[in-house]
Amino acid sequence: MINIKKREELDIKIDKTVGKPFINDAKFSTRNVDVFYGEKQAIFDANIDIGKNQIIAMIGPSGCGKSTFLRCLNRMNDTIQDCHISGDIKLDDEDIYQRQQDPVLLRARVGMVFQKPNPFPKSIYDNVAYGAKLHGLAGSKIELDELVEKSLTRAGLFKEVKDSLHKPGTGLSGGQQQRLCIARTIAIDPEVILMDEPTSALDPIATAVIEELMISLSKKYTIAIVTHSMQQAARVSQRTAYFHLGYLVEVNDTNTVFTNPEHQLTENYITGRFG
């Protein structure tokens, strides 16, 4: 059954990204981005703008390249041996893949939260303070203490952990760990936060807490989130991008994508015909 459906899907042509991939006042803009893992091409000609102080959700079936695309935005793919990227990715009109771009500086501006909560095997305090120490953001111990408290408060975790700041971060629950990772990311005050399925390992209650957190963070930060949950995309994002087999099929306002999708593939996916 599924196989037959897939074959039908493949017959639908993907020429050009439909919808409204380009906007004014873009934080990130990518043009003609191709990504290869060795011989295999994972992303085909992705063109999209990511708006400032917006949440953009990237959805699509497994293996469609949405995580790969996300990891291009802070050059995390550099660590993969035979990964090649061509095309332009601009952050504030600066090409992040140009020679002068320092990936360390880029990652301080573009933070990332991963699918599986991955706190360092250190205390909660040290987890949050690590980035600030790394980049020399806090001049004194008092400043650092303030920064840790502020970051944990903004991640909605401070009340729960204020008495156990020096206990290991790995001892927290999954949802708390993920909020700790978010606190760790916002402690260095990045401009963009990339989230790669941040709630896929969490229960619905923890998910709701993190979604609320995302919405409140989007006032200050630009957020790009990869998710498998279409409800989540609908709940938190202003714009939605749909990926399919490495192609960016459709980008539009979230409402439009979910109520009136332009492309047949998008419609098939959001109506649950496959995926």
Place this chain on the structure above:
Amino acid sequence: MINNTKKIKNQLAKRYAKEKRFKVYGLSAIAVSIAFLLSLLINISTTGFPAFQQTYINIEVDIDSKLLNLNDKYSEKALFRANYRKVINQSLKTLFPGVKGRKQKKALRQLVSKGARYQLRDFVMNNPSVIGTKQSLWFLARDDVDVFMKGGIDRSLPESDRRLKNFQLAWIDQLLAENSLEKRFNVNFFTQGDSREPEQAGIKGAMIGSLLTMLVTMLLSFPIGVSAAIYLEEFAPKNNRWVDIIEININNLAAVPSIVFGLLGLAVFIGFFGVPRSIPLIGGLVLTLMTLPTIIISSRAALKAVPPSIREAALGLGASRVQTTFHHVVPAAMPGILTGTIIGMAQALGETAPLLMIGMVAFIADVPQGVTDPSTVLPVQIYLWSDSPERAFTERTSAAIMVLLGFLTVMNLLAVIMRRKFEKKR
């Protein structure tokens, strides 16, 4: 459904039996190894324990300046060179007046150790006022007497088959009757270097030699091995032909017989660089070559086991590769790295073969003071003693093995403690 339940039920007994059988195999394997280990330990400790005691003979010595051949000169040099042997021999003669014949006189002199004269010399030089008086002193007994006292010579054997003849046994009986023969704790064994005379031979030289050699090995192999492992695992390009060649070579080196490293050390360090032989420095260099592959392989395995999510977390925060490695990956891998290092060091501590090639098998009586003093090490000392004909060396060989095992236990304990410490930190 019911059919399936029946099928599964029928097989259950078989499956449980298999599990039980496997348990029995495992337990019996452990039991056999424990039995072997116990028999080894019991054998070694029963042979070795007597070595921790030593027989002493009480003799009243007449410290006469004439016998000492001092000629009324009491300078330090004269005291050092004085004839203490004569004083002791004279005292023995007074103790057993009836001794006649060359053979018996020689046997009488051999009741006490050759070291007795140095014992007397040290005593006199520390208290020159004793010259001209009679002193009752305890001297080291000769190894044959010592062996007899520990039950190593059977009185019921025919005289021709015994190390001690009838007249010697009579002397010993007389001394025993006078309470002049006593077994005491063998301090010499822990405070002296090697000697041709078993009663004077001690393990301190080999112990210090082993410590110094281990120190050199540790200081060289840990930093070199760990940094090589970190580079190969974290920084070297993957799928690179040169890296592959290096990796294959390291794996091969781990399997090379240790004596080959000895030959390599002989050719390169001694032959080419002119490092003196028989010293802890060269021993440490050769053992470093030998332990490096072990340390590199186990450190790489430990680094590989660090979950990639930690690396991603650090990189995602803007840490550089070096910072990611040293702030997060290496600390997480430290318990494994330390275990590998200690295994390598324990292997090096027990190694004999490569050291034979670089002259650490020489007879060295002095305790080494530094890494450039000639010395030997514990396993080589064991080898040397086990090769000696004197009966009294048998127990010393076992005692030395006990000391070596003690060292190994301490090292492994240290490894466990350090592991715990690093794991707690996480």
